[in-house]
Amino acid sequence: MITLPPEPQDIERDQQPGDRAHFLQVFLSQRSQMEALVNRRVGCRATAADLVQDLFVRFWRRPLVQVEELSTYLLRCAGNIAIDHLRSEGTRVRASEGLMVEPPDSHGSGPQxxxxxxxxxxxxxxxxxxxxxxxxxxxxxxxxxxxxxxxxxxxxxxxxxxxxxxxxxxxxxxxxxxxxxxxxxxxxxx
Known part of the structure; x- marks a missing residue:
């Protein structure tokens, strides 16, 4: 799971407007790299774009994290969000397999x-x-x-x-x- 700072109860933005502008600039400059990274992991370009967009929204709604190298942090978060997606897909597939109805068996039925x-x-x-x-x-x-x-x-x-x-x-x-x-x-x- 991607660890982001907790969302405050009262959404007060104490960041400077320049912090948001810097974040937006770095995010946009890294977007294609993040999408490529996520695409390689999940195997679907549209899903990768959606996941990177979700990552942007998560960051935008929360107070910005002060990190040494924002571009590296964003790439690491993008990789983590891809892993989270694959885990949830695996869980969903296993759950749907458990719900699948078996067709009638022409070779026999019953416990065996x-x-x-x-x-x-x-x-x-x-x-x-x-x-x-x-x-x-x-x-x-x-x-x-x-x-x-x-x-x-x-x-x-x-x-x-x-x-x-x-x-x-x-x-x-x-x-x-x-x-x-x-x-x-x-x-x-x-």
Missing amino acids: AALEAGNDLRHVEAALRALPERTRQIFLLNRIHGRKYAEIAKAMGLSQSAVEKHMMRALEACKASLREPEPRPPGKAP
């Missing part, structure tokens, strides 16, 4: 089918967590957020072929996780 489906889901989740960050991010942008390969390639500064290769790796890892046999506890016969 539910147990097998739960095991399959855990295997796929573990396989996705084991992927390199970029590959996992590309997979999530495509499969969860519905982005096309060309959109992902443009947003991440990759070729469409590279995005396709990352997706093939991710899908192969998911398939392989479902083919691996369940490890048996020691002493148990098959």
Whole structure:
């Protein structure tokens, strides 16, 4: 979470007008760098612009922080806001996965089918967590957020072929996780 000074109860601005002008000048000069940094982390230019705008509003509403190098501080805050966004997205995805209704199972129903489906889901989740960050991010942008390969390639500064290769790796890892046999506890016969 980005740590900003607490918002005062009565919003009195005791800063000099020059402080606000300096902040605005530095923020505007760093905006493209902050958006590029956030874009690299979240993989979406529009989201990056929104997050940097939110960062501006947070700073503008609160008393300004006195820091040695404001431009460096802003970049660090932009990186932190990107991380916060990714964490909240991960939480949202996990929550929505928990709310998804399973389609009727044509191979059977009941506790055994539910147990097998739960095991399959855990295997796929573990396989996705084991992927390199970029590959996992590309997979999530495509499969969860519905982005096309060309959109992902443009947003991440990759070729469409590279995005396709990352997706093939991710899908192969998911398939392989479902083919691996369940490890048996020691002493148990098959």
